[in-house]
Amino acid sequence: MRSILPVLTVVAAILGIWLLAVIPMNMHLVADQGQRDGLVVQPETPAERQEFSGLGLAMRNPDLIPLTYNFKRPRLPSPQQVAGEMYDTIFGKKITSKRSLVYHGWVTLAPTLLGFVIGTGLGILLAVGIVYSRVMDRxxxxxxxxxxxxxxxxxxxxxxxxLGSMGIQGLFPKSLIAAYLSFFPVVVGMVKGLRSPSGMQLDLLRTYHASNTQGFWSLRLPASLPYLFASLKIGISASLxxxxxxELPTGARAGFGARxxxxxxxxxxxxxxAALFAAALTAAALVGLFSAIERITLKRMGMAAA
Amino acid sequence: MMYVLLAFGIWAAGWWLNLRLSNGSSAELTAVKIAVPAIFGLTIVIVWELMVRGFEVNPVILPAPTSVLARLADEGSILWADFKQTVLKGALVGYIIGAIAAFAVAILADRSEFLTRGILPVGGFMAALPIVGTAPILVKWLGSDWESKAAVVAVMVFFPILVNTVAGLKDTNAMQRDLMRTYAAGYWPTLFKLRLPSAAPFIFNGLKIGTTLALIGAIVAEFFGSPTVGMGFRISTSFGQLALDMVWAEIVVAALAGSAFYGAMTWVEKRVTFWHPSQR
Structure with a gap:
């Protein structure tokens, strides 16, 4: 809890830099537009204005500065514009609407989650195979x-x-990518986790005459959970x-990437x-969700969360 | 049909050979440790080739390894030009800029306990975000040549390196710091002689994560606009021409470049952090 103030300070600093950057980034566009609207702009032709940096132009036309924050097609939108657009498209539209970010978010999230479940499942299976079979390991x-x-x-x-040209469309191709990306982090993490019990612990089970299966369920699998959660957090953000x-350059019509x-x-x-920030929020929410599950699970199992 | 049966035969033979090798008496030899995964990889490539021939798979969907190899040999000069544009200019320049920036911010932030506590969670959060999504915006700002790719790469590698460096700089214990104080060492000698060396394993961890991100950023950014050279450009245009063997040839180059970059970082790490338990 004591890190809330520092975190807020860092976030405020980033926002401050962003707010300052809006002025020089948009100044040329605003000056051009202002002239068309009949305002007095300091160097009068666009060609002359190109000689100046955005900052120099702002110094000469201080009365245009407020306009940079509300420009319609900015190079760099101001934070309040992005927030406004996000509010509009998340809460202001029906979720079935093509302009709703919730709709696009679900289009992206559904294949991510499906792929993540597939990738994680296969990853755990392969990890078990690797731990129990020397050939596979090697x-x-x-x-x-x-x-x-x-x-x-x-x-x-x-x-x-x-895959599209083979006639496979919809959820599956995107899930395949998401699955692939979450697969290997889970394999590597789980192999480490399943091997984490010490020789002493394994020996103890042997003195109990426990079979391999019993050893797996009551020692190796519980011991691997902290590693599994670390991999899950990497895997889910990689999947997203x-x-x-x-979605980005494939002509997809819906989804964060398409937006x-x-x-x-x-x-x-x-x-x-707005799509960029919504994607960031989604990623944060997913990672946060897994952290919460991790904390609760490890607490109930008597392990302190790392 | 012959090809398919042959493929199964080769798969079984490869598996049997690996079974013998890894359970045999010579399993601990270094040569065997390298041979086993090599045999596995080779088997997959041969099975792939035979399956493509056996089922007469359309080369537009999956080309045979031999035709990819032929492309690699024939189009060497184009592939080299793409490699220079994407890896040496876009990825490497961006990586160096991002790493230096992250390093500078980490050392500045490190002087204040307050800032460190703020930067660690924020940076860790940023590192998990889909930063590659900024590629279209940065390409628009900086034009389509390699500068915009370097910018995307720099932003992508910045946060993992920053977080790892900041975490690493905190990784000294009170006893070690006290020892430096008894030597009357000030801030800078302590930084260079104690804290940076002990942060090195963390820093290299960040640098290694960055190598893959750098290549991804450079290639993906080229999908949004590039001069008529570059791996991302070649992948998307060859794809439009249905020249899948060229796409795969670029994939092979990207894979080799990625592994080499990572390998180089690991090599430097071994040289620099030879004292660390994980290297001994």
């Missing part, structure tokens, strides 16, 4: 580690289009990023920015 594990250094996310749009990137691109292409920067 042959698959190095590739699982190497695969994390490959920028596979960059190929997400292509995977969508290939994957789904969004998959970011539509706003960019049709000169509605506010739409892009």
């Amino acid at each position: 042959s698959v594990m190095p590739w699982a580690i190497v695969s994390q250094t490959i920028p596979i996310l960059a190929l997400a749009p292509m995977v969508i289009v290939v 990023v994957g789904t969004i990137v998959a 970011m691109l539509v706003g960019d292409q049709y000169g509605q920067p506010l739409v892009s920015w």
Whole structure:
């Protein structure tokens, strides 16, 4: 709790920098528009204005500064504009409307969650296989580690289009990407977790004459939970990023990624920015949810949350 | 049909060989430890090739490894130009800028306990966000050449490196700091002789996370506008021409570049943090 004040300070500093940056970023556009509306603008032709930096232009036309915060198609929208647009599109529209961010959010979230569940499930199974089979450990594990250094996310749009051309559309292609991205963090984390019991603990079970299955359920699996939660948090945010990137350049009509691109292409920067922040909030909510589950579970199991 | 049966045969043979190798008496030799995953990878590539031939898969959907290899050999100069544009200019420049910025902010913030407590949660939060979504905006601001890609990369790698560096700088215990004080060491000697070295494992962790992010950022940003060279550009245009073997050739280059970048970082880490328990 004692870190609330510092966190607020850092957030306020970021907001402050943003607010200051709005002026020079939008100044040229505002000056051009102001001239068209009949205001007096200091260097009079756009060509002359290009010689000045945004800041220099603001110094010469201090009365135009307030306009930069309410410009309709800004290069950098002000925080209150983004907040307003988000409020409008989240609460102001029916959730079935194509302009509602809730609708687009669900289009992105559904494949993320489906893919995440698939990826996590398969990841845990593979991890169990790796821990109990030497061959799998030796042959698959190095590739699982190497695969994390490959920028596979960059190929997400292509995977969508290939599957689309094979006639597979809808939820599944995006889920596949989300599943792939959450798969390897879970494998690597779970292998570490399932191996975390010490030799002493394993020996104790052997003295109880416990079978491999009993050992798995009562020692290895509980011991792996802290590692599993750490991987889940990485996996869910990776899944969300994957789904969004998959939507970005593929001509998707709905979803956060599609909104970011539509706003960019049709000169509605506010739409892009609102989608960007909504995606950020979603990611934060998902990670927060898993942290909460982690805290509760580990507490009930008698382990202190890390 | 022959191809498919052969594929199953090779799969079984590869698995049997690995079974023998990893349960045999020589399982602990380094050569065997390298050979087993190599055999596994090779088996997958051969099975892939045979399956593509056996089922006569349309090369628009999945090209055979041999045709990808042929592309790699034929289009070497194009691939090299793309590599230079995307990896050496976009990704590497952005990575260095982002790392230096993160480092500078971390050391500044470190002077105040208050700021550290604020930056750690905020930075950790930012690191989990889909920052790659800023790519269209940054490409619009900075134009379509490599500068905008470097900017995307810099923003993406900034937060993981920042959080790890700040966390690392806190990782000294009171005894160690007291020792420095008995030597009458001021802030800077303490920073350089004690705290930076002990933060090194954390810093390298952040730097290694950043390597993959850098390549992703550079390639994805090219989807939103780029000059007519670059890996992201080539992937999306080859894809439009249904030249999937070229797409896969770029994937291979990206994978090699990603692993090499990561490997290089690991190598430097081994040299710098040779004293750390995880390296011994």
